[in-house]
Amino acid sequence: MNNSNIDYSQKVVEMKKITKKFGSFVANDNIDLTVHKGEVHALLGENGAGKSTLMNILYGLYHPTSGEIHINGNSVKMDNPNVAIANGIGMVHQHFMLVQPFTVAQNIILGTEPTKGAGAIDLKKAISDVKGLSERYGLYVDPNAKVEDITVGMQQRVEILKALYRGAEILILDEPTAVLTPQEIQELIQIIRNLTKEGKSVIIITHKLKEIKAAADHCTIIRRGKYIDTVKVSETTEDELAAMMVGREVNFKVDKKKAEPKQTVLEVKDLVVRDNRKIAAVNEFSIEVKAGEILGIAGIDGNGQSELVEALTGLRKAESGSIKINNKEVLNNNPKDMFNKGIKNIPEDRQKRGLVLDFTIAENTVLQNYKEPRFSKNGILNNDAIEKHAKEIIERFDVRPTDYTTKARALSGGNQQKVIIGREVDNIEISRAATNEAQLLIATQPTRGLDVGAIEFVHKSLVKQRDEGNAVLLVSLELDEVMNVSDRIAVIYEGKIVGIVDANDADENTLGFMMAGGADHE
Structure with missing residues (x-):
């Protein structure tokens, strides 16, 4: 620039x-x-x-x-x-500091409210000031909209306006840009x-x-x-x-051999899942993911990806359809059953769904399997075994700092993600040894907010699971990531698969056309 x-x-x-x-x-x-x-x-x-x-x-x-x-x-x-x-000086934090039920204008003036008469808040002046600021800087927002009803990109604009309102x-x-769509990133740069x-x-x-x-x-x-x-x-x-x-050369291209897909691990047929507004966010959705392959799901945010993953992990009830893992029907099973049947999950929001932030690294590594005999007996945790297990994950997945007593909230985003990946990979290995069945690893936005070194690590981890004969479902808004890591790419639009292409034959223009609801390329 x-x-x-x-x-x-x-x-x-x-x-x-x-x-x-x-x-x-x-x-x-x-x-x-x-x-x-x-x-x-x-x-x-x-x-x-x-x-x-x-x-x-x-x-x-x-x-x-x-x-x-x-x-x-x-x-x-x-x-x-x-x-x-x-x-x-004004600062817009990565995790926004807004009062969700308040309007845009109320959030912007909070603590510096204009007053009139006997100290009453002059909301009319506030709305006028906010409109003036937003027009001056191209930060168009509705001053009367509630923050809880606007997009993440709009919330970021509110945070910027809040700083400008205070004279930054x-x-x-x-x-x-960690939580923005590609279009919102371009708007932010402007x-x-x-x-x-x-x-x-x-x-x-x-x-x-x-x-x-x-x-x-x-x-x-x-x-x-x-x-x-x-x-x-x-x-x-x-x-x-x-x-x-990073202190070394970084390989932006994912090194991986040609996939050798085997039996079907995940089979989804005619799945219908409704969102919180009771609208069919996932609509007659069908895919198969085989052992030894990475299937990437590409799509613009809001086309049913979150609801799909919630249904696959037992967090949201599906209205109809079928979900089979290793030929066993698991539709609408609870999350623990889904986990036990072979679905392991790197969630979209690592802080809300992946970790208990006030637990230590060690405690977070055994969230799903703390009842195992090696970790507890008669309801009493075996802290020595848990700590040894955590040390192994920390060393194997290069988690920093290396102190297993560190609380998860004190870790950077990349290291929080490494703890989750380490735990889920460990869970896959335990389940596979016990059942002798391939496992499904769902990775949703696995590199959101991560640096290039951590991204390289995550991608290698996903490919390693594929090469060890497990199935990987990658759901990402980063088109480069989907094209780079996947073996096959399924494009989702309005809750349906509009086409599936071989990753080697995929290009941005074709996928972009399909992501906008273009013709079927299956």
Whole structure:
């Protein structure tokens, strides 16, 4: 991106020699960061590299152990977010901080409400101010809509408007594209450009190289808490950025041999599943997934993918149809039965469905099988066995930090995902040894919010399960991922399969046409 709005004579942010320790753990180690007026500056690093910690220091949520912060040339002690806001800094967190039942306008003015008369809130002025702001920056939202009724992309716009309403000149966006559709990502990049045209400076915390190339002017790379380099994005390749981020060359292409599909593990016929509004989100849906293959499901978000996975894992009742695992009918069985019959699951939302965040890593590794004799006896947990098991998963799946007593909520997104994958792979191995039957691994959005190193790891894990004779169902909104990892690709549109293609014959245009409801290519 060629940005002529940067004023290199004005350093709006200077973070000098920032170090942050949590006990003996060094999250940030002597990091420098400089951002200029009108610039889009990406902060790139693996999950757990210390990106969010550094920005939480800039926003006053954490206090640095040592180091200095200068805003517009002035030394500032960021004691709390109010100091940051007073200095023109706004932050949009990865997990939005909105009051769901409130309207858009109510959320934006919360804590800074305009008043009239005897201190009554002037909602009419608030709505007018919000409309003015949204039009100025191309952040179109309905001020009267309830937050719980709008899309994730719209909620992000509300968070950005909230920061702008409070006078933000420097905007920090934490993993802003992690939960957005491709179209929403393009819209966000345009919004960022509109902001820099107005002289705002934007810091993006990310690990997505494609978006850095599309949106950022400069990029500071940190690895395991240490500063690596600051580069001009237009003069750097994605491969170079990836290598700096992970400390080695990253293979973007999934290395895998040709699939050798065998017997059918999952057979779904004429499945109908209704969503919360009682509309048929999955409508006469039929697929087969065989042992030794990865079947990818491609589709635009909201075409029944979530309801399909919920029905396959026992979380949502189907209205009609058939679901068979290894030729056994399991339609509308409960989640435990689905698990026991051979369905293992990497869920779409790792925090809500994959982990108990206040449990330790060790406790999370035995969520489904803590009653096994090796882990408990007469209802009493065998903590030594659970800890040994957790250590094996931590080592095998490279979970960081390596302390099994760490709570799941303290892990980065990538390491949370590694715990889930480690647990599910272990469950597959246990079930397969006990039943001598191939298992089905469902992976829904398995790399959402992960860095390139973690993505490479997840993809290798899925291929390994395929090569070990299990069936893998990959459900992803990332078309590149579906094309790269799958052996066959089924395209879903309005709850139906509109066509199935061999991954070797697939191209973006054909799949995109089918995803929009185009002709059958089966």
